[in-house]
Amino acid sequence: MYDEPCVTIGDGEGRPVESPTNAATAPFSMMNSIHPGSGEVVEMIKPATILGTSMMMVTYRWKLEVDGIDEHKTISSRMLCFRDEKVFRVGLKNCxxxxxxxxxxxxxxxxxxxxxxxxxxxNDVLSRQKMTHNNVDGESLQLFTYDLAETVVGHCTFVFSIWLEGSVPGCYSYQLSDRLVKRQLWESQHYVDVEFVCKDKKFSAHKAILAARSSVFADQFDSELPRQKSDGPLQINIDDVESTVFEQFLHFLYTGEPKIPMLDNQQLLQLAILYQLDTLVELCQIAVKKIDVMQMASFVSNLELNQTEPPASVIISPDKNSYVTHGHPESTFRVVWIFEGRESAEKPLAIDYQNENLFSIHLKDGIVHFICVNHRKFVIQVLYSINCSNWIEMKLKNVRQQLVKSEMLFFAAQVDVNFEQLFQQSIVFDIQMVYSTIADYCYEMVDVSWMTQLWEAALGCRHTDVEIFVGQNKLMEGHQMILSARSPVLNGLLCNLKENGKSRISFHKEIDAHVVEHFLYFLYTGSSRMTFKNKQLLGLAEMHQVETLTKVCELAIVASPDVEEVTNFLLSNF
Known part of the structure; x- marks a missing residue:
């Protein structure tokens, strides 16, 4: 599936862009310019570029003790659980x-x-090997193999690294956001104006969220006659669906995530089709597809994975059902450095991560330097690869004696690349990190449209009931339900305003309107499009008691490096 490795990056608006990352043999590309006064065409070296994306990675450690070789047996683990489902298995055909x-x-x-x-x-922790993806079923069954150089005898531990993505990559992907926004919206009882009745259970809901996420709900609400608040919530009956399934549907609509892992449910698929939740439709359609029984039987038989006990000559650890876990703050950031020749590679290039120039990369004296500035102690390891098959860990240099006031990591590696060749080449870096120590600010698989639809509804003034001003100038409109759920201060303010017509809230005129807009964007999406080092943003977060935003801004501002010290160090190493 990934014979030509690629990464998915944002184009500035959150839309994915596919770009190749393998060392290409494209012809060397120069940029031409006219020398002033002479009319002479001067060839300029094309600058290096960076592509990057964050990925979800989980690991599993498998220990073996093999006393002898049985050519007719495959050593295998039991089924491995991930998110309470048995989905992985590892094995060794030791012949x-x-x-x-x-x-x-x-x-x-x-x-x-x-x-x-x-x-x-x-035995070789500095080198990671990529396994070959063998196309078996494509969706329900995935097989990866690697041919070892020699049979395994004695003690051996294999550590598997598994990169996961959404089964609908363009729509359901790994995103960083404040998990509180999902919990607060899902649990909110503020301004309830819809009540669903499904079997013997009732569910409270909000037109603003339903209409933003589903065009079917939007059309229904737009066509209904105006209602008075005294009429109570609009009641909608849901027939022929189990209440547990409807709750799962509603949870996905509110949060962009499944309430329970399993998506292979026909009723859930029918609800998603009825209300046009495109991402949930695709997720369910893929989930309900089943593995061909005969194909599965043949597959298991060929690999001999149907054994219940290992051979007597083999000891496996763990020997019981195991769990593969993933810590929410953990992430792997894959960076692709594309350059054309030595001059291109020697120019320092900043790498943007979460709206900060967090990393820098350049070539000096044949050594690749990878620098993490202002890393806030969350970078764990940096590996590099030329072909995306063999991965080597970069060595961490000690800079603590040279830097007293700043936190910085300095990695170096002598890479087997001919930098004199004048055609496009690339080196891929995997940066393993824990984004922060803030529990609710982390990566998770989510419906990408969820992160935009609520905000777009506010910008489009769809079902809005709040006017937002900065000083005397109207900035935009918003939804009382979302603002109240996200901030106890705004909740108290809005509860005391008149209920006739749209409410109005005003931010102080001295606050930059651009910062206010980004503050509101964080309330709606749990993510940010600007640096967290902005002190006005921190002030707004503190004033309105937005817990996660306050913590993230405080961490970013407090951990800012000493500019003079860092620049002195970088200049001495360039």
Whole structure:
């Protein structure tokens, strides 16, 4: 599936863009300019570029003790659980041509698929190998293998690295946001104006969110006669659906995430089709597809994964059902450095991460320097690869003696690349990190449209009931329900305003309107389009008791590096 590795990056508006990342053999590209006064055409070196995306990675450690070789047996683990579902299994065909095996089964039931699998041996922790993806079923069954150089005898530990993506990558992907926004919207009882009745259960809801997420609900609300608040919430009956399924549907609509992992439910699919939740439709359609029974039986038989006990000569740890876990703050940021020749690679290039120039990369004296400025102690490891198959860990240099006031990591590696060649080449870096110590600000798989639809409804004044001013100038409109759920201060303010017509809230005229807009964007989406180092943004977060935004801004501002010290260090190393 990924014979030509690629990364998905944002184009500035959150839309994915596919770009190749393999070392290409494209012809060398120069940029021409006219020398002033002479009319002479001067060739200029094309600057290096950076592509990057964050990925979800989980690991599994498999220990073996093999006393002998049985050519007719495959050593395999039990089924491995991820998010309470048995979806992974690892194995080793330990014969004359030994093969390491990783299998993912029915991962699409929980909206995921394996994008890439790799491993390293504890005997060689600095080198990670990419496993080959063998097309078996494509959606329900994924097989990855790697041919080992020699049979395994004695003690051996394989550490598997599994990169996951949404089963609908363009619509359901790995995003960083404040998880409180989802919980606060889902649990909010402020300004309830819709009540669903499904079987013997009632569900409170809000027109603003329903209409923003579903055009069917929007059309229904737009066509109804005006209602007085004294009439109570609009009641909608939901027939022929189990209440638990409707709750799962409503949860996805409110949060962009499944309430329970399993998506292979026909009733959930029918609800998604009826109300035109496109991402949920695609997730469910993929999830309900089943593996062909005969194909699965043949697959298991060929790999000999149907054994219940390992051979007597093998000891496996863990020997019981195991869980593959993923810590929410953890993420792997993949960076692709594209350059054309030595001069292009020697120019320092800043790498933007979450609206900050957090990393820098350049070539000096044949050594690749990868620098993490203002890393706030969350960078764990940096690996690089020329071909996306063999990964090598970069060595961390000690800069603590040279830097007293600033936090910075300095990695270096002598890479086997001919920088004199004048055609496009690339080096790929995997930066393993914990984004922060803030529990609710983390990465998770989410419906990408959820992160835009509520905000677009506010900008389009759809079902809005609040006018927002900065001083005397109207900035935009918003929804009482969302603002109240996200800020206890705004909730208290809006509760005391008149209910006739639209409410009005005003921010002080001294606050930059651009900052106010980004503050509101964070309330709606749980993410930011501007740096968290902005002190006005921190002031707004503190004033309105927006917990996660306050913590993230405080961390960004407090941890800012000493500019003079850092620049002195960088100048001495360029």
């Amino acid at each position: 004359d041509k030994p093969t390491l095996i990783f299998v993912a089964i029915d991962l699409n039931n929980i909206g995921l698929r394996v994008r890439e699998a790799g491993f390293y041996s504890e």
